Every structure is written in structure tokens, then in C-alpha cells.
Amino acid sequence: MTYKVGIIGYGGMALYHHLNVEKPDNVVFTSAFDIAEERLLKAKENGLEVYSDLKDFLKLSGVDIVLVSTPNSTHFSLAMAAIEHGKHVILEKPATMNSSEFEKLVCAAKEHNVVITTHQNRRMDKDYRIIKQVLEVGTIGECFRVESRIEGSRGIADTWRRKKSAGGGMLYDWGVHLIDQILDLFSNKVTSVFCEFSHITTNEVDDGFRLHLQFDDGKSALIEVGTCNYIMHPLWYVLGKKGSIQINYWDLSGKVVRLKDTQIKWEDEIRPNIAGPSITMAPRAEDTLCTLPLPEPVCDTDILYRNFVKAIEGKEKLWVSTQETMRVMKIIDLAFESAEKNQVIRCNI
Ligand code: NAD
Numbered sequence: 001m002t003y004k005v006g007i008i009g010y011g012g013m014a015l016y017h018h019l020n021v022e023k024p025d026n027v028v029f030t031s032a033f034d035i036a037e038e039r040l041l042k043a044k045e046n047g048l049e050v051y052s053d054l055k056d057f058l059k060l061s062g063v064d065i066v067l068v069s070t071p072n073s074t075h076f077s078l079a080m081a082a083i084e085h086g087k088h089v090i091l092e093k094p095a096t097m098n099s100s101e102f103e104k105l106v107c108a109a110k111e112h113n114v115v116i117t118t119h120q121n122r123r124m125d126k127d128y129r130i131i132k133q134v135l136e137v138g139t140i141g142e143c144f145r146v147e148s149r150i151e152g153s154r155g156i157a158d159t160w161r162r163k164k165s166a167g168g169g170m171l172y173d174w175g176v177h178l179i180d181q182i183l184d185l186f187s188n189k190v191t192s193v194f195c196e197f198s199h200i201t202t203n204e205v206d207d208g209f210r211l212h213l214q215f216d217d218g219k220s221a222l223i224e225v226g227t228c229n230y231i232m233h234p235l236w237y238v239l240g241k242k243g244s245i246q247i248n249y250w251d252l253s254g255k256v257v258r259l260k261d262t263q264i265k266w267e268d269e270i271r272p273n274i275a276g277p278s279i280t281m282a283p284r285a286e287d288t289l290c291t292l293p294l295p296e297p298v299c300d301t302d303i304l305y306r307n308f309v310k311a312i313e314g315k316e317k318l319w320v321s322t323q324e325t326m327r328v329m330k331i332i333d334l335a336f337e338s339a340e341k342n343q344v345i346r347c348n349i
Pocket of ligand 1: 008010011012013033034035068069070071072093173
């Protein structure tokens with residue numbers, strides 16, 4: 001069967017799906033609905049049938065799959081309309097604004113017997129695949145701490161991304177990707193959430209945040225996004241009991257440093273060393289460590305449409321399941337609650 005895809009919201013990300021993301025031969029983009037005249041002209045120029053009315057689009061276009069790629073706060077109602085018309089739905093991230101909206105979409109999809117997923121493409125980013133691979137192979141032993149960061153210095157673009165009513169702000173923007181990566185990495189339950197927002201360049205939405213997650217096996221994760229950082233931290237800083245990983249901006253240089261089996265010799269007395277008078281922080285002897293290059297992981301960047309149609313046919317599990325999206329949305333809910341109350345929120349997610 002050939003699957004026809006229709007796009008709701010022919011903006012920047014829709015163009016990327018239409019023109020850049022690789023699709024299998026049985027997936028074709030045929031139409032688009034948008035509220036902006038100029039976006040419909042663009043869609044027409046790019047060979048799509050265009051609609052300026054949502055009901056007409058859903059009733060007349062004959063599409064099987066709807067991609068929702070509009071500003072965040074509109075995802076829920078547009079996806080619900082598509083589901084109620086029997087369409088399978090791919091939601092751009094964040095799927096919805098909160099977990100209760102997403103729950104309603106999941107129930108509706110079940111009722112109408114359609115498949116829904118979320119586009120969490122950054123699960124296939126090279127930096128993340130490197131971290132996943134090194135942890136899976138066990139090179140650094142048991143991992144106990146992950147720090148993941150995205151930082152820039154240009155504030156937030158002055159578009160809907162700066163507007164609260166549109167679902168703007170960095171937690172809904174980059175935050176969703178980074179939370180999804182961490183939850184994909186660790187399947188243990190999250191037992192507490194603490195989040196602080198920054199408002200350096202705007203008060204309307206968060207222009208950055210710091211989110212701490214604690215897991216029930218003792219692991220912790222720090223996710224940090226900033227838009228006023230003129231010097232950047234590494235993208236990833238990961239600690240295991242036998243080594244550490246660092247990946248730097250954006251050239252993805254970095255290294256794995258791993259403990260050799262050699263035992264450390266502790267000094268009995270404090271002696272001057274490169275760290276001053278300290279035993280604990282004195283640098284290690286070089287021969288107790290080895291430095292390894294970062295691996296070259298496989299990044300299956302074309303998985304979205306290939307997997308989605310197979311999932312519709314019941315031949316594959318969804319690459320990004322609704323349970324996984326629900327977990328991300330619940331963390332987002334608690335992050336907002338934590339920031340508002342300035343409290344650690346205990347949970348079991
Ligand atoms: P954009 O502003 O470029 O495009 C949004 C489009 O939606 C515009 O054409 C606008 O006219 C249209 N629109 C607005 N309200 C609408 C409505 N009610 N009905 C129909 N059309 C409507 O935004 P964008 O950068 O393309 O972002 C769209 C979505 O994609 C967002 O949810 C964003 O978070 C997501 N996104 C994801 C990634 C990713 O890496 N997965 C990257 C960028 C954006």
C-alpha cells in the first residue's frame with residue numbers, strides 16, 4: 001500500500017520533513033493545510049495540494065497520515081481532529097503541552113484504531129549515539145551521573161518560540177529532546193525532579209533551565225539549556241565508576257578516559273602537589289588511566305517514516321512509543337511544578 005501524508009503547518013520543520021527526511025517508496029507527501037497564505041503558496045510551489053480549511057483537508061485530501069508541525073500549543077486540538085477523522089498521526093515534539101492532553105490523544109487513537117507517534121529525531125544524533133554506545137559496551141563501568149547541555153548566546157528567536165500562549169520556551173523546545181534522550185538511556189524509574197528556569201532575555205517564557213532527575217538505582221542526570229552562554233560547557237559529561245566521557249560542541253571532539261587495573265597508591269601525609277596541599281585532589285599517576293577515542297556510532301536518521309508505516313501494518317514496534325512520550329510529558333509536567341514551587345518533586349515515573 002502507498003501511504004499519503006498530509007502536513008498541518010507548512011513551516012520550517014514541515015519543509016524539512018517534506019524535502020530532507022528520507023522516506024520509503026510507499027510514503028508520499030500529497031497535501032498541506034496552513035492558516036498562512038504564504039505558507040500555502042510555498043507548499044503549492046513544492047508540488048502539494050493545499051487547503052486553507054482544516055475540515056476540508058481532513059475530509060477531502062484522502063491522506064492516511066497527518067504530520068502535525070505547528071506551534072506547540074496547537075498540537076493537541078489539530079492532532080485530535082486528525083485522529084477523529086481516522087488519520088494516523090506523527091506529532092512534532094513536544095507532542096502536547098502536558099501529559100493529560102497526551103493521554104486524551106492516546107485514548108482517542110485507540111478508539112479510532114490509528115497509530116500515533118512523536119518525532120524524537122535527536123535520538124539519532126551522533127553525540128547521543130556515542131554516549132549510548134559507550135554506556136552499552138560498558139567501557140566506563142556503571143554510570144552514575146550524566147550531564148547533558150545545549151547552550152547558545154543569541155537568546156530565543158523572536159517568533160512564536162518566545163510566546164507563552166504558543167508553547168514557547170526552552171523546556172518545550174530543546175528540553176523535550178534532552179529529556180527524551182536521558183529517558184531512552186535509563187529505563188529505571190525517575191524518583192525526583194527539580195527544575196529552575198532562567199529569564200535572562202525574556203520574562204514571558206523560560207530562556208533556559210536546569211533540570212535534575214534522580215533515578216531509583218542512584219543514577220542522576222542534569223539537563224541544562226542556556227541561551228546566554230558565551231562560553232559553553234561540553235555537550236556531554238558522563239561519569240561511570242571506571243571512567244568518564246566528554247563530548248564537546250559542535251565538532252563532537254572528545255574522549256573516553258578509563259581506569260586501568262593499576263591500584264592507586266595513597267600518600268600517608270599531605271604533600272605539596274600540583275593541586276596545592278591536598279591528598280584527595282592530587283592528580284592521578286598517568287599510568288593508571290588510558291584515553292580512548294570516541295566510537296563512530298550508526299545513526300539511523302531515516303527511521304521515522306520507514307518504522308511508522310511498518311508499525312501501522314503491525315510489522316514493527318513503534319520507534320517512539322506512546323508510553324515513552326507519556327514519560328517525557330510527565331517529567332515536563334513535574335518540571336513546571338518544581339520550578340513554580342521551587343521544590344524537589346518526588347515521583348515514580
Ligand atoms: P514555523 O513557525 O516555522 O512553522 C509553523 C507553521 O504552522 C507555520 O507555517 C504557521 O503558519 C503554521 N500554523 C500556525 N498555527 C497553525 C494552525 N492553527 N493550523 C495550521 N497551521 C498553523 O515552526 P517550526 O519551526 O516549523 O516548528 C513547528 C513544530 O516543529 C514545533 O512543534 C516545533 O517544536 C517542532 N520542531 C521540531 C524540530 C525537531 O528537531 N524535531 C525542530 C524544529 C521545530
